[in-house]
Amino acid sequence: MKNTLIALLLLLGLGAGAGYYYWEDYQRFLAMPIDLGEPDPDGEPLIGKPVILEVPRGEGLRTLASRLEADGLIENAHYLIALAYNRQQADQIKAGEYALTPGMTPAQLLDQLVSGRSIQYPVTLIEGRTFRDALASIAAEPEFKHELEGLSDDEILAALDLDIEHPEGWFFPDTYLFRRGASDVQVLRRAHERMREVLDEEWAERSADLPLTSPYEALILASVIEKETALGSERPxxxxVFVRRLQKGMRLQTDPTVIYGLGADFDGNLRRVDLETDSPYNTYTRSGLPPTPIALPGRAAIHAALHPEEGETLYFVARGDGSHHFSASLDEHNCAVQRFQRGGDCDPARFR
Incomplete structure (x- = not known):
C-alpha cells in the first residue's frame, strides 16, 4: 500500500512537471517571432523583407499550421492550432496572399490571416486613353485573370452585365487594387460603378443653361475635353469654347473625334481628306456631339464639361508648348493659326 501511494505521487509529480514544461514552452512559442530565414549574405537582418504566404481557398487551420511547421516558419503546429482555438479564430482564416514581416509573432500572424489583409495588386486605367487601351492595361498584369480577351464590345458588355450600348468612356480612370486572381471583369465592374458615382455627383451640381440633356452627353463632352489638352488649367x-459652339449651333471641329473615328486606320498623321470625309465622329462634317465618348475622362474633365468657363472665345489652337491660344473671332483664330502652326508673323493680340 505504501509503495502504491509513493508511485501515485511520483506520477502526479511527473504529470505536473510535464504540464509546467509544455505551458512554459507554449508561452515561449507565443513570444518568439516567426522564422523568416537567415539574414542575407551580408549579415543584414531581414528588416523590411517580407516573406509571401499564400493561403489557398479551402485550406483549413490544421493543414495550414502543419505546412507552416514543415516550412520552418513556426516550431510547433499544435501550439498555433491551440492559440487559434483559444482566441476563437480557428474557422476565421481567409484565403489570400499575405506578407509576413520580420518580428511578427504567431498571434500577429493569426490576426493578419483572420483580417483578410492580403496583398493587393494595382491596375491603372489612364485618363484620356480609350476603352481598348484600358483592356490592354489589365491584360498586361499577370496577377489578374483574363476572361475578356478576344471578345467584341457587345460580348464584353454582356459579360459585364451592363445595360449600355457602347463601352467607351464608361470606366473611371484610376488605380484599383485587387487580390491575385481577380478578373478583368471585376476590375471593369468596379471602374464602371465608380464612373456612375462620379458622373451622378457632378451632374447633380452642374451649371445652369447647359446645352446638355443627359449625364451621357456630359460624359461625351468630357471625353473630348480630356483629349484636347494636357493642361488641367485649360479644361474649363x-x-x-465647346459649350458656346453647341449653343450657337456651330460644329465642334475637333481633331480628336476624327482620329477616334478613323480607329486603326489612323497612322499618326491627320490629313485634310480625313477632315473632309464624313463619319459619325467627324465633327467637321457633322453638328453636335459625337455619338459616344472618345476616351475615358477623369473627374476634372467631367467637372469642366458641367462647369464651363464663361467668356466669348469660340476657337483655340495649340501653341506648340502644350498650351492653347483662345480666340473670340475667326480673324483672330486664323491669325493665331498662322503664328503658332505655320510660323508666320501675324500677331493675334491685335484683334483684342
Missing part, C-alpha cells in the same frame, strides 16, 4: 476654358 476649352469646355467654355
Amino acid at each position: 476654358e476649352i469646355a467654355g
Whole structure:
C-alpha cells in the first residue's frame, strides 16, 4: 500500500512537471517571432523583407499550421492550432496572399490571416486613353485573370452585365487594387460603378443653361475635353469654347473625334481628306456631339464639361508648348493659326 501511494505521487509529480514544461514552452512559442530565414549574405537582418504566404481557398487551420511547421516558419503546429482555438479564430482564416514581416509573432500572424489583409495588386486605367487601351492595361498584369480577351464590345458588355450600348468612356480612370486572381471583369465592374458615382455627383451640381440633356452627353463632352489638352488649367476654358459652339449651333471641329473615328486606320498623321470625309465622329462634317465618348475622362474633365468657363472665345489652337491660344473671332483664330502652326508673323493680340 505504501509503495502504491509513493508511485501515485511520483506520477502526479511527473504529470505536473510535464504540464509546467509544455505551458512554459507554449508561452515561449507565443513570444518568439516567426522564422523568416537567415539574414542575407551580408549579415543584414531581414528588416523590411517580407516573406509571401499564400493561403489557398479551402485550406483549413490544421493543414495550414502543419505546412507552416514543415516550412520552418513556426516550431510547433499544435501550439498555433491551440492559440487559434483559444482566441476563437480557428474557422476565421481567409484565403489570400499575405506578407509576413520580420518580428511578427504567431498571434500577429493569426490576426493578419483572420483580417483578410492580403496583398493587393494595382491596375491603372489612364485618363484620356480609350476603352481598348484600358483592356490592354489589365491584360498586361499577370496577377489578374483574363476572361475578356478576344471578345467584341457587345460580348464584353454582356459579360459585364451592363445595360449600355457602347463601352467607351464608361470606366473611371484610376488605380484599383485587387487580390491575385481577380478578373478583368471585376476590375471593369468596379471602374464602371465608380464612373456612375462620379458622373451622378457632378451632374447633380452642374451649371445652369447647359446645352446638355443627359449625364451621357456630359460624359461625351468630357471625353473630348480630356483629349484636347494636357493642361488641367485649360479644361474649363476649352469646355467654355465647346459649350458656346453647341449653343450657337456651330460644329465642334475637333481633331480628336476624327482620329477616334478613323480607329486603326489612323497612322499618326491627320490629313485634310480625313477632315473632309464624313463619319459619325467627324465633327467637321457633322453638328453636335459625337455619338459616344472618345476616351475615358477623369473627374476634372467631367467637372469642366458641367462647369464651363464663361467668356466669348469660340476657337483655340495649340501653341506648340502644350498650351492653347483662345480666340473670340475667326480673324483672330486664323491669325493665331498662322503664328503658332505655320510660323508666320501675324500677331493675334491685335484683334483684342
